[in-house]
Amino acid sequence: MDIVLQQLVNGLTLGSVYGLIAIGYTMVYGIIGMINFAHGDVYMVSAYITAIAIALLTFFGIESFPIIIIGTLFLTVAVTGAYGWVIERVAYRPLRNSSRLSVLISAIGMSLILQNYVQLSQGANQQGVPTLLTGAIRFSVGDGFVQITYMKLLILLISLLGMGVLTYVIQKTKLGRMCRATQQDRKMASILGIDTDKVISTVFVIGAMMAALAGVLITLDYGAFDFYVGFIIGIKAFTAAVLGGIGSLPGAMLGGLILGLSEALFAGLISSDYKDVFSFSLLVLILIIRPSGLLGKPEVEKV
Amino acid sequence: MSQEHVLKVENLVMHFGGIKALNDVNFDIQRGSVSALIGPNGAGKTTVFNCLTGFYKATGGKITLSAGGKETSVIKVLGEPFQPADFFSPVAFVRRLKYKMFGGSHLVNRAGLARTFQNIRLFKEMSVVENLLVAQHMRVNRSLIAGILNTKAYQKAEEEALERVFYWLGVVDLVDSANRLAGELSYGQQRRLEIARAMCTNPEIVCLDEPAAGLNPSETEALTKMIRVLRDEHNTTVLLIEHDMGMVMDISDYIVVLDHGEVIAKGGPDDIKNNPKVIAAYLGAEEDDEEVTL
Amino acid sequence: MSQAVGINFKKSSIDALIAGFLALILFGPIVGVLLDGYKFDFEFDRVAWIVAIVAVGRFAVSSFFQTEKGVAMAFRYANNNEGATVLAPNHKSKMVWIIPLVIAVGLLIPFVASKYVLTVVILGLIYVLLGLGLNIVVGLAGLLDLGFVGFYAIGAYGLALGYENLGLGFWSMLPIAAILAAVAGAILGFPVLRMHGDYLAIVTLGFGEIIRLVLTNWASFTHGPNGISAPLPTLFGLEFKRRSRDGETFHEFFNLPYDSAYKYMFIYIVLFAVVWAVLFIKHRLVKMPIGRAWEALREDEIACRSLGLNHVLVKLSAFMLGASTGGLAGVFFATYQGFINPSSFTFFESALILAIVVLGGMGSTLGVVIAAFFLTVLPEMLREFAEYRVLMFGILMVVMMIWKPRGIVRVTRTGFAPRKGAVK
Incomplete structure (x- = not known):
């Protein structure tokens, strides 16, 4: 019982992070209908920037935890957002009118570039960040106990905050209206005077920023990372996006939570060696049974 | 059942989410006729077409295609969801599963119905001849072994396919462009090639979606002649969607008028021309029918 | 161009400044701060170099596109016509002369080349096989398969495990591995191929990773990360080992001194024959109905369905044929290495194969x-650049897709002589 509860807690935090990354996939897919394969690697880049930001902040003698975390969040989100913008500008915008296959291959290329560039500049070894926030709340359940670290609470809090802000931006602001209009009909939106290229860029930046939030949180919690972390987590976040219905924002968050919970339960109760296999199999299963996901609209083919 | 109707549409209903695109559409298409489906923009013509050709799965109703000596239910071959009764009848279950796994719009074509598209869909990076060879996929020797070894039987089948290709290129007047890429052809040539490609699947009924759109008057005239050839020399039934009323009235034996997802009139060209409902649908009630017959 | 074209240096400078600033943001942290445990070192010079190169490069590019030549180039790019050429019906390919020549040279290689050169060429041929397999899937059928390495692994592990558990040798596993890989392709492809093409890419990506994870984690069967040895091929029962436990060895039978190069010679000759067989089959396939259907499907799936083609089965056939070629390549890889472990089957391998297809041209x-050969043999020669390999592949993919999406070699299509038409 305590294992189940503990895994539920772990799954909830993991899932909220998957949700954050899935937002990047789902928004990009929604607006230009492509899978941004480099998105997982954007997350990976943000993990490195997190470590670098913490190192720099401590180097400049800042020791207070709140300032470090806020500074790290700010720096990482800003720099990673710039990555999102440049990636779109370099690898996707020139291919706006190309075949889907070309865009996908370009995305794969971008993913390889990011991985190898980080590996070349930072080395192939695993890197780490010191544990900044310790302590936990414990509940006793039956014979055992369930532990919620403060870090996990922080993850939940910040990811909820991130999702909340994003939902507000998309639903209530002019920028969000432009995004939604472009998603519905890009040509029409541009006829109405929306600079759709700019909107698409913005979406990439937003996606990268959300991935950066996830990057900071996961890196602070797990401590260790290498240049290859983006690969697996990228596929999982994509699974979450598909599970929730690709193109749908609430779907990405919901899908992330469901995937995180089920994966944590699988790892805790059945086998942690095969938890990645479980997620991939889940992806294939969803695609067979319900390709439009939980909250997505079924795609109507244009004949 | 009657063999005189190649296509029977009964109570066809199509909903997209909450939007009712088609509402109880009924019509029959006489074998060997040229029929037209007309109506103002947004009346649901293309939706009917996509239901008939199996690209949309109709929400309700029945579409029966009698071709090749048998009757095909267009909706069934697309694969329907399982019904509770299926789980008690293995035969029905297996059939339903078969259509669910291997069904789809290609079966509609194999049953004898071919179509063209409003916004031309050719294989642009392939040559004109290859476009027509692909259309004969179901009629040629598809054995991998025979093809790799280039056997006599395979060569013969390919030669026959090429003869058919050049026959149809002759009909649509594209023999000179046989070895050009389909994407390089002019608009009118592309439209004609698409019709030839549909005909290469050896259909009993061919559905043309706005074949005259974007053609100049002389090209339209040539097209009218071609459609007559299809009907008279190949016993092919033709169903077309068209906005060019002159052409429709000239060529059609039978016209179905659609408005707001419903059939408002059916009949020969003369009936339709003078039908007050049709005139009202096109022009509003007060106007005369001058522009309709234009 | 009626407009007078002059270089506006102010605009170029601003462009360069912006690019340099962006480069500073992007590369500053990652390149400039080298993490080392919880400590770090500043590497300002690296950043300075990169920023300088980016800014100067941007300035040059910006200026170039303001010159007459640049404008013309941009115009050409915007209107770029990447179409294939249709050959004249009576076209005689020069290949008729080149192919026998290549075969003759190829057959000479094992007898003149050193053992090292021979192993490099074998590796090149294995990648030719992989490239041909993936080219059917990506180039002809237009399906992006990112887990191709999974089929490669199935072939390689098929040989090793088949030998260990069932006593099957190279010759029996060669066809079996191809079939196994094709079956795996069918199981994976059937549910996914009916969906949107992009899903296939990510599902195959996951599949390649699943195969690797299973090979790593199922240690009781696959020996996990420690790897497993694979048997050598035999020549009518003669083995290529120094000593044989049961049966005769090649060098004893022919009274030759033992030389490990013999086995590479033999593998090379078998592989050479298989590559030619695959080349021939592929050459036939593209002219056959199935090959035409693949390409038609790549061009327009909806039109294909309207012509009675079952798009799922047509795609599946391409996927399975590609997979079986990957399986074949895997068997050769295992026997050539003599020993395999899961680390040979990472995503980078898939990426390399994809890079081959992209560079070579789809189809x-x-x-x-x-x-x-270019992508496998060249890195062998330029070992000092080995670590930049993956970066190069990535850049290659992006640049090729923007500049020449159909590859360097222009695609040609067969022409058909007009004949008298007839219908029956």
Whole structure:
């Protein structure tokens, strides 16, 4: 019982992070209908920037935890957002009118570039960040106990905050209206005077920023990372996006939570060696049974 | 059942989410006729077409295609969801599963119905001849072994396919462009090639979606002649969607008028021309029918 | 161009400044701060170099596109016509002369080349095989398969495990591995191929990773990360080992001194024959109904369905044929290495194969062969650049997609002589 509860807690935090990354996939897919394969690697880049930001902040003698975390969040989100913008500008915008296959291959290329560039500049070894926030709340359940670290609470809090802000931006602001209009009909939106290229860029930046939030949180919690972390987590976040219905924002968050919970339960109760296999199999299963996901609209083919 | 109707549409209903695109559409298409489906923009013509050709799965109703000596239910071959009764009848279950796994719009074509598209869909990076060879996929020797070894039987089948290709290129007047890429052809040539490609699947009924759109008057005239050839020399039934009323009235034996997802009139060209409902649908009630017959 | 074209240096400078600033943001942290445990070192010079190169490069590019030549180039790019050429019906390919020559040279290689050169060429041929397999899937059918390495692994592990558990040798496993890989392709492809093409890419990506994870984690069967040895091929029962426990060895039978090069010679000759067989089959396939259907499906799936083609089965056939070629390549890889472990089957391997297809040109056989040798043999020669390999592949993919999406070698299509038409 305590294992189940503990895994539920772990799954909830993991899932909220998957949700954050899935937002990047789902928004990009929604607006230009492509899978941004480099998105997982954007997350990976943000993990490195997190470590670098913490190192720099401590180097400049800042020791207070709140300032470090806020500074790290700010720096990482800003720099990673710039990555999102440049990636779109370099690898996707020139291919706006190309075949889907070309865009996908370009995305794969971008993913390889990011991985190898980080590996070349930072080395192939695993890197780490010191544990900044310790302590936990414990509940006793039956014979055992369930532990919620403060870090996990922080993850939940910040990811909820991130999702909340994003939902507000998309639903209530002019920028969000432009995004939604472009998603519905890009040509029409541009006829109405929306600079759709700019909107698409913005979406990439937003996606990268959300991935950066996830990057900071996961890196602070797990401590260790290498240049290859983006690969697996990228596929999982994509699974979450598909599970929730690709193109749908609430779907990405919901899908992330469901995937995180089920994966944590699988790892805790059945086998942690095969938890990645479980997620991939889940992806294939969803695609067979319900390709439009939980909250997505079924795609109507244009004949 | 009657063999005189190649296509029977009964109570066809199509909903997209909450939007009712088609509402109880009924019509029959006489074998060997040229029929037209007309109506103002947004009346649901293309939706009917996509239901008939199996690209949309109709929400309700029945579409029966009698071709090749048998009757095909267009909706069934697309694969329907399982019904509770299926789980008690293995035969029905297996059939339903078969259509669910291997069904789809290609079966509609194999049953004898071919179509063209409003916004031309050719294989642009392939040559004109290859476009027509692909259309004969179901009629040629598809054995991998025979093809790799280039056997006599395979060569013969390919030669026959090429003869058919050049026959149809002759009909649509594209023999000179046989070895050009389909994407390089002019608009009118592309439209004609698409019709030839549909005909290469050896259909009993061919559905043309706005074949005259974007053609100049002389090209339209040539097209009218071609459609007559299809009907008279190949016993092919033709169903077309068209906005060019002159052409429709000239060529059609039978016209179905659609408005707001419903059939408002059916009949020969003369009936339709003078039908007050049709005139009202096109022009509003007060106007005369001058522009309709234009 | 009626407009007078002059270089506006102010605009170029601003462009360069912006690019340099962006480069500073992007590369500053990652390149400038080298993490080392919880400590770090500043590497300002690296950043300075990169920023300088980016800014100067941007300035040059910006200026170039303001010159007459640049404007013309941009115009050409905007209107770029990447179409294939249709050959004249009576076209005689020069290949008729080149192919026998290549075969003759190829057959000479094992007898004149050193053992090292021979192993490099074998590796090149294995990648030719992989490239041809993936080219069917990506180039002809237009399906992006990112887990191709999974089929490669199935072939390689098929040989090793089949030998260990069932006592099957190279010759029996060669066809079995191809079939196994094709079956795996069918199981994976059937549910996914009916969906949107992009899903296939990510599902195959996951599949390649699943195969690797299973090979790593199922230690009781696959020996996990420690790897497993694979048998050598035999020549009518003669083995290529120094000593044989049961049966005779090649060098004893022919009274030759033992030389490990013999086995590479033999593998090379078998592989050479298989590559030619695959080349021939592919050459036939593209002219056959199935090959035409693949390409038609790549061009327009909806039109294909309207013509009675079952798009799922047509795609599946391409996927399975590609997979079985990957399986074949895996068997050769295992027997050539003599020992395999899961680390040979990472995503980078898939990426390399994809890079071969992209560089060689989608659907072009000749291009793939050249690209396979180029991308596998060249890094062997330029070992000091080995770590930049993956970066190069990535840049290659992006640049090729923007500049020449159909590859370097222009695709040609067969022409047909007009004949009298007839219908029955």
